[in-house]
Each structure stands twice: as structure tokens, then as C-alpha cells.
Amino acid sequence: MIEVKQLAHVCIFAHDLEATRSFYRDVLGLDTQFNFLRDGKIFGFYLNCGGRSHVEVFRKDGTSYSEINQINHFCLEVEDIDAAIAHIKSKGIDVTAKKHACDDTYQAWIRDPNGVKIELFEYTDKSAQFVGGDRIADW
Numbered sequence: 093m094i095e096v097k098q099l100a101h102v103c104i105f106a107h108d109l110e111a112t113r114s115f116y117r118d119v120l121g122l123d124t125q126f127n128f129l130r131d132g133k134i135f136g137f138y139l140n141c142g143g144r145s146h147v148e149v150f151r152k153d154g155t156s157y158s159e160i161n162q163i164n165h166f167c168l169e170v171e172d173i174d175a176a177i178a179h180i181k182s183k184g185i186d187v188t189a190k191k192h193a194c195d196d197t198y199q200a201w202i203r204d205p206n207g208v209k210i211e212l213f214e215y216t217d218k219s220a221q222f223v224g225g226d227r228i229a230d231w
Contacts, residue, residue, distance in 0.1 A: 099145050101138070102166040104208050105152035109134065111205045112149055119183045119202075120168065120210075122147065141168065165201075165209035173198045173214035187212075194227045195220040 106112040116122040116139050125146060128136035136150035147166070170176040173190055177200050180187045188201045196218040202210050220227050 098143065099166075101146040101148045102163060103148040103150065104163065104204070104206065106149050106206050107151070107153055108205065109137070109149065109151045113137065113139075115185075115205050116147065116149075119180055119185055163208070165211050167211040167213050169213045169215065171214070173200060173212060176200070176212055194229055196223075196227075197221070 104112075113124065117124070122139040122141060125138040125140040127134045128138075128150070136148065139147040139149065141147060177187050177190060180202060185202055190198050190200050193199050196216050197220075198214040198216070200212045202212070204210060215221060
């Protein structure tokens with residue numbers, strides 16, 4: 093039996109490493125944990141998402157997101173979704189309005205410079221992730 097404790101990382105490809113690093117640092121506050129080097133040059137990096145969770149980024153020229161790629165999105169829990177939305181807007185990034193989801197969480201959505209979808213999540217005391225219970229999807 094395998095016991096999964098948490099998301100370790102999500103790997104994404106980027107056509108512009110520094111634009112991607114800046115987005116995740118300046119918009120979402122994720123600092124670089126370490127870089128991957130090859131021939132003395134950075135070709136990827138790990139971003140710290142808190143605890144032992146990370147986003148792994150590798151340069152891949154010509155990369156573009158499409159609905160047929162394996163990773164549809166990844167989700168980041170935030171402390172205060174209203175503050176997160178305000179901060180993201182202040183950076184000139186498009187963000188959806190806050191939505192109360194069927195699992196009793198609040199969510200909003202953005203995209204990184206490569207088009208990768210990112211869900212921002214704020215849990216409530218009634219969130220299905222903690223209290224259980226089937227929920228009817230409303231999308």
C-alpha cells in the first residue's frame with residue numbers, strides 16, 4: 093500500500109525560463125529552491141510551494157499549452173483568495189472572479205506565460221476535502 097502525503101511537484105515546460113521564473117516569483121510569491129544546470133547553464137529550476145511541494149520547470153523551445161497535454165492545471169492553496177486576486181490584478185495578470193465551487197472552496201484561475209492553467213484555492217470549514225461527501229459538479 094502506498095500512502096500519498098501531498099503533491100511533491102508538478103512539472104511544466106517553458107519556452108522562456110526567466111519570464112516563467114519572474115511570473116511565479118513576482119505574481120505568486122514562489123521562490124526558486126534550486127536550479128538545474130547543464131554545461132554551466134540553467135535549463136530548469138524548482139520553485140518552492142511551501143513544505144515539500146514544488147513546481148519543476150524545464151526549458152523546452154517551442155512549447156505551447158494545449159488542451160491535449162497531460163497536465164490540465166495545477167492548484168495552489170492560498171490563505172486569502174481576495175488578497176491573492178487583488179495582488180495578481182496589480183501585476184497586470186488576467187484572473188477570473190472568485191467563485192464558490194461545488195466542493196465548498198473558493199477558486200479563481202490564471203494562466204502562466206506558457207498558457208498553463210493555475211487554480212487558486214481557499215478552503216472553508218465546509219470544504220469537501222475535509223468533511224467528505226459527494227458533490228455535484230457544476231461545470
